[in-house]
Amino acid sequence: MNIAIIEDTPVNLVVMQSLIKRLGDHDCLVFSDPELGLAWCLDNAPDLIIVDYMMPRLDGLEFVRRCRATPDLRDRPILMVTAAAEKEVRYAALEAGATDFLTKPIDRNEFNPRVRNMLQLRASMAATSLRADELSIAVRRATEEIHLRERETVMRLARAAEFRDPETGSHILRMAHYSAIIGYQLGMPEEFVDQLLSAAPMHDVGKLGTPDHILLKPGKLSPEEMEIMRQHALIGYEILKNSSSPVLQMAAEIALNHHEKYDGSGYPQGKAREEIPIVGRIVAVADVFDALTSERPYKPAWDLERARAHLEAGRGNHFDPRCVDLFLASWNEIIEIHNIYQD
Structure with a gap:
């Protein structure tokens, strides 16, 4: 010594x-x-x-x-x-x-x-x-293994919803990475961004409870059918709520709030501005952008510039202006993600 x-x-x-x-x-x-x-x-x-x-x-x-x-x-x-x-x-x-x-x-x-x-x-x-x-290292490794298994379960549940939806697995990867970019640009902690990347793919898990004749309908939905379709936000929240997992807790917030609009005209609760949790405002931008730029049975894919113009037009009414601005400020990264995760 x-x-x-x-x-x-x-x-x-x-x-x-x-x-x-x-x-x-x-x-x-x-x-x-x-x-x-x-x-x-x-x-x-x-x-x-x-x-x-x-x-x-x-x-x-x-x-x-x-x-x-x-x-x-x-x-x-x-x-x-x-x-x-x-x-x-x-x-x-x-x-x-x-x-x-x-x-x-x-x-x-x-x-x-x-x-x-x-x-x-x-x-x-x-x-x-x-x-x-040594014990701290062992606990950290065990915790990492739990988190990996938890995220695998989350991803499999998201894929289960995907099998009933005309959207693709690439959609949930793209929109999750778009969401993570916005979270990072907002200055959120690394842990928050990491959880967001895992939780965002669960945004539409409530579609597991949507009838096939509505979910898979190639044409425009009637007002009655649209009302049933909109219930997927509440269904997803019911599936995910009250979990002890921070990732599933965030996923429940996303499922419930990602169709709310900044001006209060969204659903299911008509929340506005800061009433909408930040994860809901983030995912709203990422999800809409990717839905617009993806092909669906009822529409062709928009080009990136047209979708960009749509976000700019919705800034302050549909979307949180900060989230739109930070998304567009990372445009090169957005294009890279769009090209990597192809359908």
């Missing part, structure tokens, strides 16, 4: 260094200048610090305080060297964070067991810290 001794009396330095050599194969560095010793300790975080109380320019109490103010030294054992009668100093040293004391003059019978105990304490703390790190 690394041991630092800070002591301005040369004879005491020699005595302590000699005694430590007898305790085992430890690296021992000695400093007669407390400021140099403190600088080295702050940079190297030794396993044990032995520091004298009475030193010029920087006494032992201030030395201990500065060590304890450094994260790497908050838990390292520190032995304070004091005179036997300096009880008030010892009390102050305990308050400052000293671990134990050595009494002058240095006595081998006191020095050896105290140093040995401090080194054993440090070894135990290091082993505990290592075990905690």
